Amino acid sequence: MIDRDTSRHEGSFDCMIVGGGPAGLAAATYLGRFRRRVIVVDADESRARRISLTRNCPCFPDSITGADLLDRLELQAARYGASLVRDRILSIRKTKAGFLAGASSPIRARSVLIATDAVDILPDLPGAADMIQAGVLRLCPICDGYEAIDKRVAVIGPVEHAMKKALFMRTFTQDLTLLITDPSELSRDKLTKLKRGRNRDRRMQTQCRLRDGPGGGRGAHRRRNALIRHHLRCDGLDHPLGARGRAWCML
Structure with a gap:
């Protein structure tokens, strides 16, 4: 489901979403349903993937792992046409037509949504x-x-x-x-x-x-x-x- 080759995604997108965690993937689903051409670029560093088991996620009363939740969100976003790419955005530059993102291959989009989450501050403990x-x-x-x-x-x-x-x-x-x-x-x-x-x-x-x-x-x-x-x-x-x-x- 996740493409690792950004060069396959040519042309300009209506929106590039940076970050494929729950927020970014939910946004991709909504934009896809609005019939927008969307690309999600994710470096596979979502904090959600670390969740061993969550019991407070709506609609999952018997709990769900963070990895399973992300898999479901990716499937849902892809169902409505979102392109999902495993890559890292190194730069974003404003252009006349919108934005140009530097990744393994350049990505052009009319708009950019930053959904990069946050980075946990971990204790200095082994493992x-x-x-x-x-x-x-x-x-x-x-x-x-x-x-x-x-x-x-x-x-x-x-x-x-x-x-x-x-x-x-x-x-x-x-x-x-x-x-x-x-x-x-x-x-x-x-x-x-x-x-x-x-x-x-x-x-x-x-x-x-x-x-x-x-x-x-x-x-x-x-x-x-x-x-x-x-x-x-x-x-x-x-x-x-x-x-x-x-x-x-x-x-």
């Missing part, structure tokens, strides 16, 4: 991507908080972000461990706020243990491994840094 795929490391409490109900959850990250997420996660579980990566930033005010949240339920724990030693020597490596073993005693690990947008520049 973080595999942990996400396995559903052990979770990045979004809005999406996955429900699955953490009454489970043991560790929140890892800088104190400013980790505290906010840990307090939010109390909606779902009171068995929380806070692993702070920058304990020197734990001010008296922040500690007081954290204690107030902890005192509401004695099962909420605070642990400030993730810190490399000076120079990151072997001692630091042993501490990091010990902490990873601690993580495995939890039902899940949450990381609060969210995502950053992809940078784009029109030339």
Whole structure:
């Protein structure tokens, strides 16, 4: 279904969609149904593909994997005439007739829709991507908080972000461990706020243990491994840094 040769798609399109995640593919379906000539250019880096299982996607009460969801969206967009290309857009230039995109082969379009999603900020842990795929490391409490109900959850990250997420996660579980990566930033005010949240339920724990030693020597490596073993005693690990947008520049 996905074409890897952009040279086959000649002529000008009504719209070029950059990004083949759920948003880009949904837009392609609508534009196709409006009888527009559409091309979707996707580098196969959608965050949705990492989703091991989602239970909050409308119309899928029994859950669906991110990969299956993307496959269905691609089939739907193609049914209404969208061209789907696996490629990377390197530049977009304004022309008199519209836009010229630099890829493996030039792509011309009257309009451009940027649907490149965002890039997850992952923790500095070995195998973080595999942990996400396995559903052990979770990045979004809005999406996955429900699955953490009454489970043991560790929140890892800088104190400013980790505290906010840990307090939010109390909606779902009171068995929380806070692993702070920058304990020197734990001010008296922040500690007081954290204690107030902890005192509401004695099962909420605070642990400030993730810190490399000076120079990151072997001692630091042993501490990091010990902490990873601690993580495995939890039902899940949450990381609060969210995502950053992809940078784009029109030339």
